Amino acid sequence: MKKQMTWLALSCVTALLGACADMGNIKPQARQMDANTLDGGKQLAVSNAAIAAQWPQQEWWHAYGDPQLNSLIATALADNPSLHIAEARVRQAQAFAGMAESATLPAVGASTSMTRQLFSEHDFIPPPEAGNYAWYNRVAVEATYDLDLWGKQRQALAAALDEVKVAAAESQMARLALENNIVRSYVQLSLQFTLKDMVEDTLSHREKSLHVMRQRLAAGLATEVDLTQLEAAVPPLHIQIEQHEESITLLRNQLAALTGKGPAAGEKITRPTLMLKSNAWLQLPTALPADLIGRRPDVAARRWGVEAASKKIEVAKASFYPNINLMAFIGFQSIGFSKFLSGESAIRGFGPAISLPIFDGGRLRSNLGVHTAEYDIAVESYNGTLIHALENVASTLTVAQSLQQQKDLNDGALATASKARNLASKGFSAGMTDFLVLLNSEVALLAQQQQQVQITARMMESHAALMLALGGGYSPEQVEATAASSQQNAQKTESMQQKGRQP
Known part of the structure; x- marks a missing residue:
């Protein structure tokens, strides 16, 4: 009798499976790239330094040695609304995972x-x-x-847990973008202060020259035309100073907004004291293409998106079987x-x-087709993000190395321009040099000084860009910790189901 019941049960299962809707020949078409197969080129070659460079630390901006910058970023991480939105999306994904988990439990x-x-x-x-x-x-x-004989609910839960990881990685992306924007704005604020100082220094020299010109005019050694030409060169400097003041105010307001505060908070921001001590950041870590998958949150998010899409295909396939x-x-x-x-x-x-499902095959096949296409989209998004990540690192490193060369070249030009201005100033004061020579030397020196501080500012920005390109201290463990509670619940659920299936 027991054997007959067994054969009857098997016959019923066979009949049920035979009556299921046909899936058709719906399969994914995209193929996920292997990072190790991508050639990073010369820019991503391993450094010749005896000690390979380390990956960025999570608080990478401490390399600038500015306590005020550290305080601004700490405030932004606590109060920025955009970051709070990203964190809320993580909680939303966790809630969806809880809903998916409830479907695996008795009701x-x-x-x-x-x-x-x-x-x-x-x-x-x-x-x-x-x-x-x-x-x-x-x-x-x-x-x-x-x-859940076909694993539909378990796969749906696994997909939801992967979506939690996607949301957590995207939250880290928002965090890194915020940090990077604050550093860049802060560097620009420092640049505007320095440029303003230079123009004020030039104005001071110009006013001294104007005083000398008036003395020469009184002594009959110059003409009104000479004095007028020199006076006409003063107002443009006042305009430049005002323009730098405007930029400083706007950047303070921007930094205040990034930290989640009003313009009044920006008024309290004092002059930056940035100092990037070393160019060791121009070196790259080893095994870059492969490790970049786990070090950049955007690449990690797209990878977990592929995992989630893959599990959703299994959910769609399970819908073809009896429930x-x-x-x-x-x-x-x-x-x-x-x-x-x-x-x-x-x-x-x-x-x-x-x-x-018997006569619902069209809807089920369409549903499977939708999720299969979503998987292809997720794979190609991952591939594109990985390619962009490698290009981003290579391009950012190229800019950083070029700026180092530009700074070295500009150092010599700046020394020459400074020497020429000093000689022209002494000659003009002694009445041996025409004021146009002095004026031209000052313009040349100011141009070289501005070039120098702009190169320095770009170097600091390129440091921030490279830290962002390398993931800004992100590690997969951060996302794993964010999704830990949901994973523990899933493991408990799976353990209960396995015990329930044991004879």
Whole structure:
């Protein structure tokens, strides 16, 4: 008899599977790139230094040695609204994972109904209720459990957990972008202060020259034309100073907004004291293409997006198979209230509920096609992000190395221009040099000084850009910690299911 029941069960399962809708030949078309197959070129070659460079630290901006910058970034990480939005998306993804987890667990609920109705004279209800109005009452505790024989709910939960990782990585992306924007704005603020100082220094020299010119005019050694030409060169310097003041105010307002504060907070920002001590950041870590997958949050987010899309395909495939739920109930049911909650009115029962897709193949195949296409999109997004990440590192390093060369070349030009201005100033004061020579030397020196500070500012910005390109201290462990609670719950659920499936 037991053997017959076994053959009957197998026959039923075979019949159910045979009646399932056809999946068609729907398969993914995209292929995920292997980072090790991408050639980074000369720029990404391993450094010849005896000690390979380290990956950026999480607080990489401390390399600038400016306490005020550290304080601004700390405030921004606590108060910036955009960052709070990204963090809320992580919590939202965790809540969705909790919903997916609930589908893998038994569901228990209670229901009650009390209906006064007219019973048919030709139904199963006997007299005196038949043909009369009476109360029909029912209260019961009901339980359902999806056996999940094809892993549909488990795959949906796994996909939801991957979505938590995607959201956590994207939150880290928002954090790094915020840090980078603050550093860049802060570097520009420092540059504007320095440029303003240079123009003020030039103005001071120009006013001294103007004083000498007036003395020479009084002594009959110069003309009104000479004095007028020199006076005309002063107002443009005042305009430049005002322009730098404007830029300083705007940058303070921008930094205040980035930290989640109003313009009044920007007024308290003092002059930066940036000093990037070393150019060791021009060296790159070893095994860059492969390690970059785990070091950049955007690449990691796209990779986990591929994992989530892959599991959603399995969910779509499982929809083609029979869905088998176990159902049970216990409670009381009666006509009238006199014996409603007595033992004579008790009800109980259990049994399976089976739903089988047969003529719904078109919708299910379309659903599978949608998720398969989403997987292809996720794979190509990952591939594109990986390629862009390598290009970003190579291009940023190229700019940084070029700026180092530009600075070295400009150092010599700046020394020559400074020497020429000093000689022209001494000659003009002694009456041996025409003021146009002095004027030209000052213009040349100011141009070289501005070039120098702009190169220095660009070097500091390129340092920030390279830190961002290398992931800014991000590590997969941060995302794993964010999704830890959801993963622990999933593991407990899987353990319970395995115990339930054991004979």
